[in-house]
Amino acid sequence: MRRSTARWAMALLALALVTSAGAAGSGPLALKAGLFEPPRQAPDFGLLDSNGGELKISHYRGKVVLLAFGFTSCTAVCPTTLNTFAVARRKLAAAAADVQVIYITVDPQRDDSKRLKKYLGGFDPTFVGGTGTQEQLAAVRKDYGVSAEKQVLGDSYTYEHSSFTYLIDRSGRIRALMPYGHSPDDYVHDLTLLLQE
Amino acid sequence: MTRARWVIGSILAAASVVVLAVAGFSPIQGGSRDRIFAIPKGTWARRMAGDKVEILPDHIRLTLGVRDILVLRNQDDVPQIFGPTLMMPGQSFRLPFERAAEYTFACTAHASGQMTIVVEPNPTTPWARVRWRLVEFLSTFR
Numbered sequence: 614m615r616r617s618t619a620r621w622a623m624a625l626l627a628l629a630l631v632t633s634a635g636a637a638g639s640g641p642l643a644l645k646a647g648l649f650e651p652p653r654q655a656p657d658f659g660l661l662d663s664n665g666g667e668l669k670i671s672h673y674r675g676k677v678v679l680l681a682f683g684f685t686s687c688t689a690v691c692p693t694t695l696n697t698f699a700v701a702r703r704k705l706a707a708a709a710a711d712v713q714v715i716y717i718t719v720d721p722q723r724d725d726s727k728r729l730k731k732y733l734g735g736f737d738p739t740f741v742g743g744t745g746t747q748e749q750l751a752a753v754r755k756d757y758g759v760s761a762e763k764q765v766l767g768d769s770y771t772y773e774h775s776s777f778t779y780l781i782d783r784s785g786r787i788r789a790l791m792p793y794g795h796s797p798d799d800y801v802h803d804l805t806l807l808l809q810e
Numbered sequence: 811m812t813r814a815r816w817v818i819g820s821i822l823a824a825a826s827v828v829v830l831a832v833a834g835f836s837p838i839q840g841g842s843r844d845r846i847f848a849i850p851k852g853t854w855a856r857r858m859a860g861d862k863v864e865i866l867p868d869h870i871r872l873t874l875g876v877r878d879i880l881v882l883r884n885q886d887d888v889p890q891i892f893g894p895t896l897m898m899p900g901q902s903f904r905l906p907f908e909r910a911a912e913y914t915f916a917c918t919a920h921a922s923g924q925m926t927i928v929v930e931p932n933p934t935t936p937w938a939r940v941r942w943r944l945v946e947f948l949s950t951f952r
Binding site for chain 1: 891894895900901903904905906913915916
């Protein structure tokens with residue numbers, strides 16, 4: 614009787630350990646970025662990429678995507694963000710092969726494919742840019758909750774635009790949003806976790 | 811001054827010292843570190859009916875190590891721009907902060923077009939703890 618009780622106790626203990634281990638493993642990721650729960654599928658789009666081909670987010674399933682919006686004449690936010698991505702990719706070394714940066718312009722008037730390619734190449738030649746018509750880009754921004762407001766400055770203009778970055782996992786789900794200003798190390802931390810999934 | 815007044819004054823002074831000592835020297839502990847804001851069900855319908863519904867203040871104060879995780883929840887039936895992000899119905903967004911600073915986010919839900927989150931350092935000195943508790947106390951009346 615006593616032996617049978619002890620066996621039951623051992624079995625229950627083992628079950629509890631297995632259950633708790635599983636629970637810990639399936640918990641939310643401890644990211645530096647803001648985490649979405651539940652994650653939603655990243656809306657797909659059809660834009661022109663900086664190599665002259667079609668840009669669809671679904672082409673990058675299997676990779677972790679950093680998706681940002683901006684424009685090549687931006688002097689404040691975009692150079693910092695893109696440089697942060699470039700440094701993070703270098704730090705990731707071989708693992709960076711599974712990380713794709715996509716940068717979609719909010720300024721199609723100036724940012725054609727060639728200009729995007731040249732601009733992004735200055736940071737990292739693997740970065741891909743996206744452009745299209747005003748209407749196409751406005752529709753993409755609406756799907757992703759991105760704002761961009763044109764501001765005229767004399768003969769020229771600039772844009773006030775959302776400065777965050779979406780982190781999209783290998784399954785094409787929007788997992789997190791990284792606010793502007795985070796360090797390359799924060800990106801390395803989060804990308805490493807997402808790449809391990 | 812009568813003796814009774816002197817006694818009452820002494821008791822009040824002693825009680826104030828005790829309260830200040832407790833507020834200053836006892837560590838600040840909280841259960842959850844989450845500061846939660848939720849869009850309740852029916853908000854979109856109320857806005858469409860002309861109600862001015864303000865859910866997210868344009869200034870949010872957080873404290874490192876105490877309450878330093880911003881949690882946004884969309885409990886409505888339609889997608890909502892909430893703080894810095896677009897959220898689907900039933901979705902939550904959990905943003906941790908690790909550095910004391912002032913963060914500004916574009917937020918179309920506010921008249922100013924932006925939302926500011928002030929993340930203060932963990933109050934480690936007695937006076938900082940007293941100040942933190944006082945601000946928390948006063949904020950409950952706002």
